[in-house]
Amino acid sequence: MGETILEMKQIDKSFPGVHALDHVDFNVRRGEVHALMGENGAGKSTLMKVLTGIYTKDSGTITFEGKEVEFHNAREAQDAGVIIVHQELNMVGDLTVAQNIFLGREPKKGFGIDDKKMIEDSKALFERLKIEIDPRMKMSDLTVGKQQMCEIAKAISHNAKVIIFDEPSAALTEKEIEDLFVIIRDLRAQDIGCVYISHRMDEIKVITDRVTVMRDGTYVGTLITADSTKEDIINMMVGRVIYEDPKTHSMCPPDAPVVLKVENLNAGKMVKNVSFELHKGEILGFSGLMGAGRTETARALFGADPKQSGTIYINGKEVDIKSPQDAVKYGIGYLSEDRKRYGVVVRRSIAENTTMACLENYMSGVLINKGAEKKVAQDYVDQLATKTPSVDQLVVNLSGGNQQKVVIAKWLCKNCDILIFDEPTRGIDVGAKNEIYKLMNKLASEGKSIIMISSEMTEILRMSDRVIVMCEGEITGDIDIAEATQENIMDKATRNID
Ligand SMILES: Nc1ncnc2c1ncn2[C@@H]1O[C@H](COP(=O)(O)OP(=O)(O)OP(=O)(O)O)[C@@H](O)[C@H]1O
Ligand SMILES: [Mg+2]
Structure with a gap:
């Protein structure tokens, strides 16, 4: 883990009837994977949307690479190297995979778009990430998992310094998650700071270096992952311990019709x-x-x-x-x-x-x-x-x-x-x-x-x-x-x- 690249301090944000963020602190270091955890509605996505300029904060400061910043939209954040992979898929279904990846920054040829280059660049990107997707396919023909992998590939194709993964694994299977983890470890090795949001405890233990927990729009605390147990984290999130035992026998009566x-x-x-x-x-x-x-x-x-x-x-x-x-x-x-x-x-x-x-x-x-x-x-x-x-x-x-x-x-x-x-x-x-x-x-x-x-x-x-x-x-x-x-x-x- 390197020096702090990004620091959010006392971030406050309200929506009508909802105090979504109540003076929240959060920071990211170079070359770390930082888990952001909390129950549904705790404010994780909102905090990341404030960071990337999708929402405007009511108060608080954001410091990035030593300078105070305020991104006004996702594009500005992206240009600075802060990139978010959203929880909800938002690719354009009618466009091809390649068109989606290069949306808004298509390679030009004369007055038109260089389709061939776009497809080749997409292929190269997928190859590097060992993802098997044909860039010429229509987005809406892909499974949810594949669409998610495209979103991730797109994020990585920018020159990122901080990448936020907002529940990337929710749409992926165990095998695809393994592939994703290889990608994330590679990003970490390149000194990129990753924020990883997930509700799956096992993943947190495997892939993250630190864990920050939020509850009801407030900051609860930050732990070193290796030094904490699953129960510690859950306890911080919900204030009680929850056990996940497998079923030992069928509850369905043997003569059920x-x-x-x-x-x-x-x-x-x-x-x-x-x-x-x-x-x-x-x-x-x-x-x-x-x-x-x-x-x-x-x-x-x-x-x-x-x-x-x-x-x-x-x-x-x-x-x-x-x-x-x-x-x-x-x-x-x-x-x-x-x-x-x-x-x-x-x-x-x-x-x-x-x-x-x-x-x-x-x-x-x-x-x-x-x-x-x-x-x-x-x-x-x-x-x-x-x-x-x-x-x-x-x-x-x-x-x-x-x-x-x-x-x-x-x-x-x-x-x-x-x-x-x-x-x-x-x-x-x-x-x-x-x-x-x-x-x-x-x-x-x-x-x-x-x-x-x-x-x-x-x-x-x-x-x-x-x-x-x-x-x-x-x-x-x-x-x-x-x-x-x-x-x-x-x-x-x-x-x-x-
Ligand atoms: N645009 C909005 N308008 C009104 N309320 C919002 C808006 N966006 C988020 N909220 C509210 O802010 C709170 C925090 O939501 P947020 O999406 O940040 O939660 P989360 O921690 O990401 O939860 P989840 O794990 O379910 O994704 C919730 O109560 C949510 O309903
Ligand atoms: Mg969310």
Whole structure:
């Protein structure tokens, strides 16, 4: 770790009804990876947005390379070498990968853009980072994980002195995270200061040198990572210790009826002859690497993508699901991994989003019963501990993790019998994660059936009654939780690859 390159002092920032930052201190040294931690809504992203000129601070000072600075927008920060990789993806879907990476600084040829150079430079960049993406592909055709890797590559392609990673790993699988860590170690070796925001404790221990913890918009303290335990950090974040024990046996009764049966489902390139059964009251974990076909299976099942063949039975009866509307009619809810694209309407309030999938229950004649809508929304805000001044708040103003809670509320409100949770706790802090786990267990014990797609091994082992493993579009394992281990899951997850 080198000298301090960046120092934020007594940063204060308020939004209407929210004191997001209350005189926060934070600094970064050259060649360190500095974790910034705290519960959802603690103020991490806001602090980093103040730093990079996206938000204007109310008071406080920022010193960069010995001089007081004030960046007025992200561009100014970027030109000075302070670069942020955002929590929410913000690439332009209709442009190619290369166009996105060089957006606003395209290489010129005559009066036009030098497409060839742009593609070659992108290729070189990906090669250097050992990322396998074709720069000519349209952004919207990439998986969320791949899009995230593009954002990271783009950040690195600038001449950075400080890089902020705001929950980069939330959209990545274990393998991609390993790749990311190789990149980050390389940046550190080049004396670049990295800020790393994540809710995953294991990552913090592996990749960071120091940890700063925030709570409710205030600075709590800074620790040397090597000298502190996971429990120390969690305790600082939430003021109590939380244990993460794996499940030892299935909670689903052995004679529970089959509520959903999928037979030889084929869809697109990533779903090949998928067959499985889901029982009443069961939490069925879907494990696998990114690109294993888990989301594609869920989407085909839900009617969001067309299927080529296969039969679906609900409570023993064959059903024809052609659209998400059909799926919802049969009592299936799908909590998507990509909340921005499918989950919430960010320009609407929490209350409106909560009742969106079941508005018919909140109508009085032709009008929406706003009182009832607000009441149910408030119930879920309380139950999930969503941090907001009121249910009238627009979702766009919530922190990332709190937006995810609104998506969960929306499907819970719908009261579906079969719930597909695709990466349900992505970007959710340890305390709130625990609340969501409790809620899932409660739903299962009440007889709801849950498919939980997760790339986090600890989550699979802690929540599932049974684990389905997928690899390259096929099911390669079906393991009772009593027998499941990290090793036998990983073994099946990579079976078709080697
Ligand atoms: N543009 C905005 N308008 C109103 N309130 C905002 C705005 N941006 C952030 N907030 C509020 O400021 C607080 C801090 O939010 P922030 O996004 O910094 O949290 P975070 O620590 O990054 O959380 P997460 O882990 O969920 O990403 C939250 O209460 C949030 O709702
Ligand atoms: Mg955030």
